[in-house]
Amino acid sequence: MHALTSMDNLLLPFIEEPDEQKADLCLTRLIDEHAAPIVREILGSSLRFHLDGSGAERQTGAGSSKQDAGDLFNDIVVNLISRLRQIKLNPAQAAITDFRGYVAGTAYNACNHYLRQKFPRRSRLKNRLRYLTSHHHDFALWTTDDGLLCGLAEWMDQTTHTSTGLLEKIRQDTGEWLREVGLKSAGPSRAELTSLLKAIFQWCARPVKLDDLVNVVADVCREKDLPDEPIETVMNVAAPVVTYETAVELQKNLRVLWREICQLPVRQRIALLLNFRDSRGQEIISLLPYTRAATIEQIAEALEFPLFEFLKLWNDLPLEDLTIAQRLGATRQQVINLRKCARERLERRMSAEMAKHYAGK
Amino acid sequence: MMAAEHLSQNQLVGYRAKTLSPDELLAVDRHLASCNACHERLRQLSPAERDSSYDLSSDEAFHLDYDHHLVPYVDCTADEIDREIIESHIALCSQCAEDIRDLQKFRQQPVPPLVTREIPRRTQPREGWRWPRVLTPQLTGAVAIALSLLGITAAVMMWRLNNPPQPDLVTAPAPSLQEKGYPGPWTDQTPKEPSPSPSRSTPLIALNDGGRQITIEKNGQSTGLESLSPDLRTAVEDVLAKRKFNKSPAVGNLSEADGRTRGGSEEQETIEQLSPAGVVIETDRPVFRWRALEGASDYVVTVHDSTFRAIESSGPTTATDWTVPKPLPRGVTYSWQIRTVINGKTVISPKPPAPEMRFKVLDQKAFAAIENARRAHGNSHLAMAVLYWKHGLLADAERELVALSHDNPDSTVATELLRSLRSLRRR
Numbered sequence: 001m002h003a004l005t006s007m008d009n010l011l012l013p014f015i016e017e018p019d020e021q022k023a024d025l026c027l028t029r030l031i032d033e034h035a036a037p038i039v040r041e042i043l044g045s046s047l048r049f050h051l052d053g054s055g056a057e058r059q060t061g062a063g064s065s066k067q068d069a070g071d072l073f074n075d076i077v078v079n080l081i082s083r084l085r086q087i088k089l090n091p092a093q094a095a096i097t098d099f100r101g102y103v104a105g106t107a108y109n110a111c112n113h114y115l116r117q118k119f120p121r122r123s124r125l126k127n128r129l130r131y132l133t134s135h136h137h138d139f140a141l142w143t144t145d146d147g148l149l150c151g152l153a154e155w156m157d158q159t160t161h162t163s164t165g166l167l168e169k170i171r172q173d174t175g176e177w178l179r180e181v182g183l184k185s186a187g188p189s190r191a192e193l194t195s196l197l198k199a200i201f202q203w204c205a206r207p208v209k210l211d212d213l214v215n216v217v218a219d220v221c222r223e224k225d226l227p228d229e230p231i232e233t234v235m236n237v238a239a240p241v242v243t244y245e246t247a248v249e250l251q252k253n254l255r256v257l258w259r260e261i262c263q264l265p266v267r268q269r270i271a272l273l274l275n276f277r278d279s280r281g282q283e284i285i286s287l288l289p290y291t292r293a294a295t296i297e298q299i300a301e302a303l304e305f306p307l308f309e310f311l312k313l314w315n316d317l318p319l320e321d322l323t324i325a326q327r328l329g330a331t332r333q334q335v336i337n338l339r340k341c342a343r344e345r346l347e348r349r350m351s352a353e354m355a356k357h358y359a360g361k
Numbered sequence: 362m363m364a365a366e367h368l369s370q371n372q373l374v375g376y377r378a379k380t381l382s383p384d385e386l387l388a389v390d391r392h393l394a395s396c397n398a399c400h401e402r403l404r405q406l407s408p409a410e411r412d413s414s415y416d417l418s419s420d421e422a423f424h425l426d427y428d429h430h431l432v433p434y435v436d437c438t439a440d441e442i443d444r445e446i447i448e449s450h451i452a453l454c455s456q457c458a459e460d461i462r463d464l465q466k467f468r469q470q471p472v473p474p475l476v477t478r479e480i481p482r483r484t485q486p487r488e489g490w491r492w493p494r495v496l497t498p499q500l501t502g503a504v505a506i507a508l509s510l511l512g513i514t515a516a517v518m519m520w521r522l523n524n525p526p527q528p529d530l531v532t533a534p535a536p537s538l539q540e541k542g543y544p545g546p547w548t549d550q551t552p553k554e555p556s557p558s559p560s561r562s563t564p565l566i567a568l569n570d571g572g573r574q575i576t577i578e579k580n581g582q583s584t585g586l587e588s589l590s591p592d593l594r595t596a597v598e599d600v601l602a603k604r605k606f607n608k609s610p611a612v613g614n615l616s617e618a619d620g621r622t623r624g625g626s627e628e629q630e631t632i633e634q635l636s637p638a639g640v641v642i643e644t645d646r647p648v649f650r651w652r653a654l655e656g657a658s659d660y661v662v663t664v665h666d667s668t669f670r671a672i673e674s675s676g677p678t679t680a681t682d683w684t685v686p687k688p689l690p691r692g693v694t695y696s697w698q699i700r701t702v703i704n705g706k707t708v709i710s711p712k713p714p715a716p717e718m719r720f721k722v723l724d725q726k727a728f729a730a731i732e733n734a735r736r737a738h739g740n741s742h743l744a745m746a747v748l749y750w751k752h753g754l755l756a757d758a759e760r761e762l763v764a765l766s767h768d769n770p771d772s773t774v775a776t777e778l779l780r781s782l783r784s785l786r787r788r
Contacts, residue, residue, distance in 0.1 A: 113422060116456060124463045127427060131435075131464060134780055136472065141780065143773045157604070190470035265445055286379075289390060290403065296390040311383035331767055333429075334442045340423035341449040348453060 007091065008099040010034060015088050027084060031077060035103045039076050042107040043069055046115070068118070076110050090281035119225045125188060126214045132193055133210070139197060141210065151207035152198075162204040167212050170200070171219045177203075178220070186220045196220060253350070254293035260349045262302050264342050267328060270303055271338035272346075274327075275318040283318045368392055368399045377406050425450060425457040429763070435464045437635045437650070438759055438786065469633065566601055568775060569768045571740030577601055589744055593734070597747045604774055605781035611727075611753030612785075615639045615694065615719045630654060632699050632710040637720035640786075641753030643731065645688035645722050649697055653681050654708065657701040667694045692724030727752045742768070746778070755786050 007015065014026035047069050080103065087096065096102045116123045133141040133150040140156040142149055149161050170177045178186060181199040186192055196217065200208065208216075218224060261269060276285040288294040294302070300310035313319075325332045368376075368389055375381045376389045393400050425431055425447060433439035434447050451458035564576035575585035575597075583601070586594045600606060635650040649662050662675040662683050672695075675683040689695065696719045700709045711718055723731070731748060738744040746761035762779040769775040 113424060116424070116460075120456065120459070124460060127431060127460060127464050128467050130427060131432065131467065134432075134784060137784065140784075143776050190467055190472055194472060265449070267442065267445060268449065286377075289393065292394065292400065295394045296386065307387070308383055311386050314383075314386060315379040315381070317379075328442070330442045331764065333767060334446065337423065337446045338442070341446050344423060344453055345449065 006095045006097050008096055008102075010099045011084070011087070011096060014084065015091055023088065027081065030084070030099075031081065034100060035080055036077065038100060038103045039073060039107045042104060042111060043073055043076075046108070046111040047072075068114070072110060072114055076107055079110075080106060086281060121223050121225045122214060122218055125218055125221075125223045126210070128188065128190075128193060129197070129214055129217060130210065132190065132197065136194060139201075146209065148210040149207040150197075150210050150213060151204075152201050155201075155207050158207050161207045161209055162212070164209075164212050166204065167208065167216050170203075170216050174220045186217075188221050188223050192221075193217070251291040251293065254287060254291045257346065257350060258288060258293040260346055261342075264345065266304055267330075268338050268342035268345075270328060271324060271335045272342040273299065273303060274313075274324045275321060275335075275339065277318055285317055367396065368402070373399070373403050373406055377403065423450065424454065425460065428766075431460060431464055432783070433759075433763070434461060435468050436783070436786065438756055438783075440760060566774050568743065568765065568772060570743045570765060571768075573741070575601075575743060586744075589738060589741075593738075593744060593748060596751060597744055600747050600750075600778065601743075601774070604777050606750050606758075606778065606785055608785060609641075609750050609753045609755060611641050611721075611751065612639070612755070615641070615721060615753075630703060630708045631712055632657070632660070632701060632708060634697070634699060634710055634718050637697075638718050639716075639720070640755055641721045641723055643723050643728065643754055643757065645691055646685050647689070647720065647722070648682055648684045649675075649699075650682045651699055651710075654701060654703065656703040657708070660699055660701045662697060662699050664689070664695055664697045669696075689722050691722050691728065694719055694721045696720075721753065723752060723754065746782070750782065755782065758782055759786065 010030065014023055014030055017023040017026055129150070130141060130148075133139040138153055140151060140153045142156050144159050144161075146159070146161065149158070151158070174186075178184075181203055183195060183199055186196045197213075200213065200216065261272065264272070273285055276283060278284050285299070288299060289296055296311065296314060297307060300307045303310065305313075321332045321335045325335045328335065328338075330338070372381070372385070372389050376386070376393070381389060393403060425434075430439070430443060430447050433443060439447065447461070451461055564578050566575075566577040568575045570585070573585050575583070577583050577598075581602075583594075583598055586597055589597065632654050633652040635652060637647050637649070649664075651660070659677040659679045660675070660681075661677055663671050664673040664685060666672050673685050673687070673689070696717045698709060698711070698718070700707060702708070731752065731754075734745065734748050738748075742761040742765040746758045746765065749755070749758035749761065759779070759782050762775070762782055766772075766775045766779050
């Protein structure tokens with residue numbers, strides 16, 4: 001019950017409710033009253049800013065953006081519901097200590113991922129500008145309550161910034177503005193961007209919000225994303241459970257899985273196997289010897305652990321990420337990322353195997 | 362245990378419940394691998410669901426983060442584990458792979474010196490308050506002076522009201538950062554009302570650092586640094602007060618060019634030398650790293666000492682890294698060159714106008730000091746970062762600051778410190 005003690009109180013009525021119908025009501029209330037307003041607010045600010053501000057809206061039309069925002073909202077909510085149901089099934093898997101923060105994090109990640117997919121050129125231009133402003137000694141990039149600001153190095157830490165409206169004047173007639181500041185051309189190369197930024201900062205005479213800068217530079221350099229296709233898969237919503245009709249099928253596929261695990265780099269093997277759970281939080285390392293995909297001895301060998309050390313560890317599996325991090329000399333986040341990389345590769349390989357499996361049926 | 366001697370029910374239950382001792386576990390595991398009967402009995406003990414399904418999918422897509430992955434990777438400061446994560450991911454994710462390629466390409470582009478020229482400021486009036494139109498430029502100047510004088514007078518009066526004369530103190534408190542004259546944010550903060558209990562006010566800076574909390578109060582007093590040596594504590598306070606790292610005193614002119622040890626200018630190609638470059642390094646057996654050049658079959662690395670004497674050479678190697686076989690004397694500044702042959706033409710890097718690739722091996726005294734500090738304050742990312750920076754070990758300092766940043770995800774101070782150190786590494 002340790003997981004429940006650190007669980008956000010908001011979630012407890014849902015998690016502790018034994019009656020399925022009542023639990024569903026709690027879940028609906030959680031989503032409607034707590035999650036949906038946060039998601040709407042984040043989508044509203046992030047997407048309005050990017051879709052309206054980047055000029056892409058003018059190309060793609062308001063309809064498709066509204067549609068995308070709606071799809072994104074639904075995807076985030078479905079993802080949250082799926083996650084909450086998993087937690088109810090297995091609260092020990094991972095406690096959510098701050099539900100609102102978790103919702104906000106999920107929404108921001110989904111927005112970022114969506115924007116990267118929808119506006120890849122803008123996204124890369126933003127990377128370039130972040131890199132340039134943080135690596136060139138004449139420029140600086142710093143964090144304020146209003147987000148990332150950038151400008152000349154001597155302005156660092158200032159909190160007032162140029163208004164979006166003023167920068168709009170550059171975007172209204174970029175050719176005229178370039179002539180005014182004495183620039184013959186502007187492009188996305190490092191040299192051209194360096195001169196362009198210097199000109200923008202001097203013209204504005206005060207710091208600029210990074211997102212505003214990206215919008216202006218995208219217009220001046222004509223780094224626009226083409227009208228896009230609707231994005232079908234915005235988020236990776238939990239895939240269906242892999243179910244096998246016979247134990248023989250499961251055994252065969254776990255052997256394939258084990259073979260693929262052995263192909264992973266050793267650190268990824270360790271991060272994966274020492275905390276090997278399926279997406280519902282169930283530990284699955286014991287499936288390997290149960291199905292004879294691998295013996296405990298073979299698992300120890302794959303992890304490059306001394307056999308007796310691993311035997312002593314076996315009863316305590318799965319381990320917490322922090323414990324694995326200490327073993328690997330890594331941070332907890334690195335362990336999580338190593339495991340995500342391992343899962344990513346295994347999912348890819350196993351999907352191919354599944355496709356073969358069903359094609360053969 | 363022979364296969365013929367079947368496992369007892371207790372052993373099978375113990376195996377499934379994970380209660381067997383290591384020796385027993387090994388014996389049962391080996392037996393189950395070869396005995397179909399016992400294996401079938403074990404399967405009967407397992408819940409049906411466990412035998413029919415598993416689900417490997419994750420509920421959230423993983424993509425590379427700009428601060429934690431992209432920049433350290435293209436700057437070659439990502440540690441081994443992050444490099445593995447990044448390289449594994451980009452093998453599967455074309456979007457992140459393209460982001461990395463784009464930033465790498467951008468980084469490799471030359472940066473011309475900025476031409477200093479006067480760029481006209483916008484002609485529109487500044488945002489916010491405007492001078493009334495009735496004011497002529499001459500009147501505007503006079504009003505501005507009058508307002509300034511009024512402002513100064515009002516400020517002095519307010520200060521006097523809020524700071525009545527204090528009786529002399531018998532014991533002087535330790536000088537605060539403010540008193541030491543650091544230009545911290547407190548210099549422009551005049552409290553409207555005297556705080557009745559400064560010790561309970563919200564600190565100006567609060568950082569989680571290796572299980573302790575470091576705070577800087579509004580009056581400049583620090584806590585959480587008591588265990589550091591006076592020198593290190595002062596250096597840490599200094600950095601926190603300025604919220605940035607200045608150029609490391611130990612790096613000196615390592616990254617500046619002096620025209621020696623560079624390839625001839627006739628070559629068109631260059632081999633990108635990754636590390637070490639313009640840094641102090643702790644190890645006396647550095648690993649030289651470079652990027653492969655298309656068409657090159659092997660490379661030769663040469664290490665020169667400060668008198669331009671070649672002291673080590675790799676001989677031809679097909680790898681893209683080479684570790685110097687013998688320790689290099691400490692406290693010496695070295696430079697390194699790499700050459701290859703493409704289509705019968707020699708390519709040597711660095712080539713003008715790129716600066717020579719210099720590095721210094723940490724001197725023995727500093728090496729010992731860092732070893733001692735690791736034992737005493739190894740869990741303090743901030744203290745170690747400052748110490749590394751002081752001795753020019755900027756990559757190590759960055760690693761500590763990344764960890765500090767991880768521990769303080771919402772702290773602007775941690776972010777600013779990391780950013781300023783990264784900017785030093787680029788100069």
